[in-house]
Amino acid sequence: MTYCVAVRVNSGLVLLSDTRTNAGIDNFSRFSKMFTWEVPGERAVVMMTSGNLSIAQGVITRINQAIERSAEDPTIETILNVDSLYHAAELVGEAMQGLQDRYRQSIQADGAGADVTMLVAGQRKGGRLRLFMVYAAGNFIEATDDTVYFQIGEHKYGKPILDRVVSSTTSLEDVVKAVCVSMDSTLRSNLSVGMPLDLCVIRRDSYRFDVRQRIEAGDPKFQAISQHWGAALRSAFSGVPDIIPRIAT
Amino acid sequence: MTYCVAVRVNSGLVLLSDTRTNAGIDNFSRFSKMFTWEVPGERAVVMMTSGNLSIAQGVITRINQAIERSAEDPTIETILNVDSLYHAAELVGEAMQGLQDRYRQSIQADGAGADVTMLVAGQRKGGRLRLFMVYAAGNFIEATDDTVYFQIGEHKYGKPILDRVVSSTTSLEDVVKAVCVSMDSTLRSNLSVGMPLDLCVIRRDSYRFDVRQRIEAGDPKFQAISQHWGAALRSAFSGVPDIIPRIAT
Structure with missing residues (x-):
């Protein structure tokens, strides 16, 4: 399984993914699910993938x-030369459709699923910050100020914290904290999501990756977030009012 | 869908369920999913159901x-006269198996799912507090000190808080708060789970329901938990250390 989350706020984009893939419970591996392309100062594009690994690759x-x-041939359209991120998402959708058409029947005949879902995000000079979720059929939706984040994979454990703290005016630093807490909740509750993590941040109108880092299992800053959050949750919980009367024990 | 959670700690049992059932998104209704039986001072038994409503009923x-x-005929075994909660869970499993055998094929031919999962909990005089999860096949597992809670239905959103704050030594009052917070997270993130809620509490060695109440949508105590928890989460979040350096904006 997988957990990837991408957030588009006014000040930029934050994306975080795990690296665990598995077929059954004893056949698991580490693959990056985050892919980045950059022409510094002109555009930065990032993709995250979930679902069938062969199709995604x-x-x-x-x-x-x-x-x-x-x-060699500048007439070929690519995610780095098209005139909008929307068009880049179309190219990703076309590539997905092409591979699905080619392999879906044989993969399904083998009892596996051929679906993939991808998040495509970035900004090109002169354009807006954009975040798309591209479905297996090649169609896609875009994040808006009403819905500033998309998740793919094992998304439920980490959704409540995002619903509570992230909106379009949240600072990038707080969004990074929020996606780390969201990932931490998922890691604690689901074995099929695993460290290390890949994190990237694109500040608005910078057209480059301000952060592009791998967070390893023992990373002291991630551990600090995890430990602080656990302690803060328990402390927050102790202040919640009772719903049934307390009795002497 | 459904969300039901049951916790067995040293000092008793706490169970909480929602009341929403749906077939598609425009055909939803309210049905209690919690059923209680009591011979005060001798035994208290509670069941919660998820899955196919007709089978559950x-x-x-x-x-x-x-x-x-x-x-009329005291030789008939019932959940109120058998000599252990284990045996009561067996009776529930047998009833489930019988109904599955009778309807599974015709329900599945109709494109619907026939599965149900039930939680069975309680205590009889002279016995231990017990909590079982009974599967569609009629087999069941029991909660232990290592795993003190079971969830059925839409369980993922509300799992992280339980993993963080509930253990076998948690007080009943805190367990009630924890299941309310767990339910609140689920209600916020999933439309197929809805108010009102059914709550019950069985204190150890009391053999009766100390609490058996419906929590309506506007319940001030539940709202207080929800609001306090939201505020406390945001406050807890603000104290989480940064993972990327803050820049002046």
Whole structure:
């Protein structure tokens, strides 16, 4: 399984993903689910993937092949030369559709699922910050001020904290904390989501990755968040009013 | 959908359920999912149900019919006269198996799911506090000191808080708060779970329901928990250390 979360607030984009993939419970591996492309000062694009790993890797390969070929032939459209992030999301959707058409029947005949879901986000110079969720069918939706985040994979454990603290005016630093707390709740409650994590931050109108880092299992800052949050939750809980009368014990 | 949670701690049992059932999104109704039986001072038994409503109602009807018939014929085994809660869970499992055998094929031919899962809990005089989760196949597992709670239905949103604050030594009053917070998180994040709620508490060795109440949508104590928890979460969150450096804005 997977947990990836992406947030688009007024001041930028924050994306966080785990790295665990599994087929059954004894066949698990580590694969990055976050992929970034950058032309510093012109555009920064990031994608995160969930679902069938072979399809997801195929999509990333097609995107990279197009970028390589466009060096020779600039008429080839790529996520790095199209005139909008919307168009980039279309290219991702087309690559997904192409791979689904090619493999879906044979994958399903084998008893596995061929679906993938991807998050595509970024900004190009002259454009807006954008965040899209691209479905297996190639269609996609965009985050708005009403719904500032998308999650893919094992999303339920980590949703309540996002619902409570994230809105379009939240600072990027607080969004980073919120996605880390959301991931921490998921890691604690679901074995199929695992460290290390990949984090990236794109500040609005910077057109580059201000943060692009891997958070390893023993990372002291992530551990501090996890421990502080656990203690703060218990302390917050102790202040919650009773619903039934307390009796002497 | 449904959310039911049951906790067995040293000092007693706490159970909380929502009341929403739905088939699709525009066909939803209110049904209690909590059923209680009591011989005050001798035993208290409570069940909560999730899954196919017709099967669940059928199981409850069979249990009640057996109790009625046993007034005439005391050799009929019922959840109120068997010599252990374990045996009561077996009776529930048998009723589930019987109904599944009778309806599963026709329900599935109709495209619906026939599965139900039930939580059975209580204590009889001379016995221990017990909590069982009974599966559709009629088999069941019991809560232990290592795993003090079971959830059925839409369980993921409300799991992190239980993992953080509930253990076998938690007081009943705190367990009630914890299940209310767990339910509140679920209500906020999932439309298929809805107020009002049914709550019951059985104190150890009391063999009766110390609390058996319905919590309506506007209940001031539940609202106080919800509001306090929201505020406390945001306050707890503000104290979480940063993972990326804050920049002047």
